[in-house]
Amino acid sequence: MTVASSPIRVGRFGSQVIKLLLWVALALVMLFPFYWGVITSFKPPTELMAYPPIFWPHQFSALPNYRKVLDDIPMGRFFLNSIYVASVSTVAVLFTSSLGGYIFEKFRFKGKELLFMGIVATMMVPFPVRVIPIYLIFSKLHLLDTLPGLYVGALMSAYGIFLMRQFMKGIPTELLQAARIDGSSEFAIYARIVLPLCKPALSALGIFHFMSEWNSFLWPLLVIDNVNRRTIPLGIASYRHGFGMMEWNKIMASAMMAMIPVLVVFLMGQKQFIEGITLTGLKG
Amino acid sequence: MDNNMRKVTRRDFLRMAVCVAAGGVLAACRPAAPAAKPAVKEEKAVEEKPAAPPEKVKIDWWSHTYKPWNDELTRQKEVYEEENPEIEITYTIYPGEELTTKFATALQAGTAGDILGAHSWMTPNLIAGDHIAEAPQWALDDIKERFFPVCVDGATFRGKLYAYNQHIGGRGMIANVGLLEENNAEIPGSWDDMLKLTEVIDKQEGGMFTQAVANYDYQGEGLFASWGSILKSYGGEILGEDLKTAAFNSDIGREAAELWTKFVHAEMGASGEVFLLGQTAIMEAGPWYKATIERDAPDMEFKAILVLKGPKAKIQCDYVWNWLVNNAASDTVKEASFKFTQWLNSVENQVSMYKASSLQPTTYEALEHPDIKGEEWAKTFLEELEFKLQYVAKISNWLEVDKAISDEFSLLATGEQSVYDTLSRAEAAVNKLLEEAEIFG
Numbered sequence: 001m002t003v004a005s006s007p008i009r010v011g012r013f014g015s016q017v018i019k020l021l022l023w024v025a026l027a028l029v030m031l032f033p034f035y036w037g038v039i040t041s042f043k044p045p046t047e048l049m050a051y052p053p054i055f056w057p058h059q060f061s062a063l064p065n066y067r068k069v070l071d072d073i074p075m076g077r078f079f080l081n082s083i084y085v086a087s088v089s090t091v092a093v094l095f096t097s098s099l100g101g102y103i104f105e106k107f108r109f110k111g112k113e114l115l116f117m118g119i120v121a122t123m124m125v126p127f128p129v130r131v132i133p134i135y136l137i138f139s140k141l142h143l144l145d146t147l148p149g150l151y152v153g154a155l156m157s158a159y160g161i162f163l164m165r166q167f168m169k170g171i172p173t174e175l176l177q178a179a180r181i182d183g184s185s186e187f188a189i190y191a192r193i194v195l196p197l198c199k200p201a202l203s204a205l206g207i208f209h210f211m212s213e214w215n216s217f218l219w220p221l222l223v224i225d226n227v228n229r230r231t232i233p234l235g236i237a238s239y240r241h242g243f244g245m246m247e248w249n250k251i252m253a254s255a256m257m258a259m260i261p262v263l264v265v266f267l268m269g270q271k272q273f274i275e276g277i278t279l280t281g282l283k284g
Numbered sequence: 285m286d287n288n289m290r291k292v293t294r295r296d297f298l299r300m301a302v303c304v305a306a307g308g309v310l311a312a313c314r315p316a317a318p319a320a321k322p323a324v325k326e327e328k329a330v331e332e333k334p335a336a337p338p339e340k341v342k343i344d345w346w347s348h349t350y351k352p353w354n355d356e357l358t359r360q361k362e363v364y365e366e367e368n369p370e371i372e373i374t375y376t377i378y379p380g381e382e383l384t385t386k387f388a389t390a391l392q393a394g395t396a397g398d399i400l401g402a403h404s405w406m407t408p409n410l411i412a413g414d415h416i417a418e419a420p421q422w423a424l425d426d427i428k429e430r431f432f433p434v435c436v437d438g439a440t441f442r443g444k445l446y447a448y449n450q451h452i453g454g455r456g457m458i459a460n461v462g463l464l465e466e467n468n469a470e471i472p473g474s475w476d477d478m479l480k481l482t483e484v485i486d487k488q489e490g491g492m493f494t495q496a497v498a499n500y501d502y503q504g505e506g507l508f509a510s511w512g513s514i515l516k517s518y519g520g521e522i523l524g525e526d527l528k529t530a531a532f533n534s535d536i537g538r539e540a541a542e543l544w545t546k547f548v549h550a551e552m553g554a555s556g557e558v559f560l561l562g563q564t565a566i567m568e569a570g571p572w573y574k575a576t577i578e579r580d581a582p583d584m585e586f587k588a589i590l591v592l593k594g595p596k597a598k599i600q601c602d603y604v605w606n607w608l609v610n611n612a613a614s615d616t617v618k619e620a621s622f623k624f625t626q627w628l629n630s631v632e633n634q635v636s637m638y639k640a641s642s643l644q645p646t647t648y649e650a651l652e653h654p655d656i657k658g659e660e661w662a663k664t665f666l667e668e669l670e671f672k673l674q675y676v677a678k679i680s681n682w683l684e685v686d687k688a689i690s691d692e693f694s695l696l697a698t699g700e701q702s703v704y705d706t707l708s709r710a711e712a713a714v715n716k717l718l719e720e721a722e723i724f725g
Contacts, residue, residue: 049560
């Protein structure tokens with residue numbers, strides 16, 4: 001028996017092949033819904049309900065489907081509104097969460113832990129429970145049917161403060177003391193020392209929050225009436241007709257278009273994002 | 285605690301507090317935007333009293349998304365505005381599944397549209413809190429004179445008539461003629477025929493998806509449209525005459541439920557989509573489905589079947605959509621809204637709507653119109669209609685009763701419970717709920 005064909009080597013090779021096949025199978029399972037969505041966006045209506053299912057469209061209607069979506073609904077306007085709302089909210093949350101996390105972790109004051117628990121406790125209250133009172137408050141503030149009405153309530157995040165506080169446990173306090181000794185102001189310490197060290201966590205939080213705001217449906221549905229102030233999810237929902245009529249090809253076409261900014265944001269911060277969720281997890 | 289942590293001084297705290305307050309003020313500032321609806325409504329109410337300038341009456345009109353119908357309503361709205369230049373109507377549509385949430389929230393806050401297109405099932409919740417205006421006397425007289433009795437019933441809640449209809453949610457059977465011919469089967473005319481059809485088609489080889497009947501809904505209005513129709517055509521009743529007790533747990537009720545289970549295929553997908561795949565001979569649906577079939581299955585030969593006859597009668601249970609008028613609107617807007625919804629139900633508009641979206645007419649006169657008279661599709665869904673919404677209109681907690689029955693039938697549909705247990709448990713739950721119910725009219 002040679003070394004090359006020893007049972008141990010064959011066994012290891014075999015187990016690696018099996019693992020690879022399992023991962024490929026799992027990847028295919030995970031990717032298939034995305035693939036199905038993409039090809040559905042290319043299909044004409046007559047191929048949507050075909051049985052057996054059509055896995056590669058016989059007739060490509062990519063351009064007509066996407067063009068129809070752009071003609072039927074003001075998709076460009078919805079895009080701009082979604083980008084505006086999600087961006088403003090994300091920037092605000094990154095600022096308030098990093099500041100809040102920094103204060104809760106690196107400062108001492110009376111009632112700190114009680115206040116922090118109170119903030120975290122708000123995460124336990126489901127949104128449907130809060131939606132009516134919030135809606136009534138926004139109505140009194142004349143924020144209904146306005147774009148600020150979509151992001152004013154999302155300028156701060158309890159989850160974000162919690163996440164940033166966890167991450168900042170890993171920042172040495174001596175570093176901050178050294179900066180104070182050198183005469184740096186508190187805000188300068190936050191902006192020039194703390195923030196750059198928090199990039200991974202900020203990327204993770206930014207991506208999570210952006211996706212959350214981008215996909216938000218219920219709150220925009222309740223707040224916005226005017227078609228020109230709607231966001232992408234409401235735009236996609238306009239193809240969910242009553243009476244069982246669903247224009248799946250247009251739903252998928254609009255969903256594919258809606259995915260692009262989220263993909264861009266993810267790709268921009270992908271490295272820091274993975275690093276961020278890992279580090280915040282370990283330091284918990 | 286880390287002794288290197290800096291203690292927050294009073295000055296630091298005040299400084300931070302000022303920054304937070306300043307940030308809150310900035311966040312509360314909003315860019316120039318059109319005034320929110322409540323402000324507009326309040327100002328309008330104040331302005332209308334002292335003076336009567338010839339300004340336009342503005343109506344906010346909300347309904348759900350359904351393209352063929354939205355397009356036609358948009359066209360009709362434009363015609364009305366041309367004929368009535370003093371009226372300006374803003375038509376806004378919302379996804380149907382979230383309609384109740386949108387309407388209920390907006391009504392509570394006073395920001396809802398002036399006309400709301402709502403399912404009769406939604407209406408009791410909307411009426412609670414006095415949000416919906418009662419129809420004026422002229423509208424009451426008009427509706428009672430011109431409309432089918434089911435339309436009157438469909439817009440009556442707690443003994444009061446509220447609205448012109450949007451449309452009748454009539455359901456019947458739609459047959460895939462080609463699939464029936466392939467199996468040498470005839471179009472059924474009775475529930476017995478339907479049962480025989482399942483024995484012919486369900487036993488054919490060709491895969492699990494080939495079935496005689498697409499799965500019935502086993503919850504809510506779908507349940508009552510399917511099981512309720514069978515029950516009543518067998519001579520059974522859902523509730524007793526006093527509406528205080530369940531009447532469906534009887535020999536007839538059990539027979540109807542057994543028959544119903546033959547048509548329910550909970551393992552299949554949504555009935556409409558399975559039908560469009562050509563895998564089902566019969567589906568239970570409404571006339572609106574014609575547009576979807578023509579678009580998604582253009583090669584399918586299909587027809588509407590006259591409502592099936594049971595041993596006692598032909599009865600189809602169903603529901604109505606109404607144009608509700610917001611009680612918070614000014615008197616001028618309310619009057620204009622009722623006038624507009626009356627106009628939407630004119631013969632000409634009903635015929636036009638039928639041609640655009642296959643929704644059947646709501647008045648005798650429209651049914652006699654040359655373009656509709658003799659149209660099988662229009663006639664089919666109006667045969668012997670009886671609406672289960674007689675209960676939603678008359679029983680204060682009907683929606684809870686509906687849910688109690690639906691929950692048990694869901695278990696029956698999936699085979700988790702027998703017919704006997706389903707009806708017994710449903711009866712017990714319903715009787716308990718009806719003890720607390722207020723009965724109207």
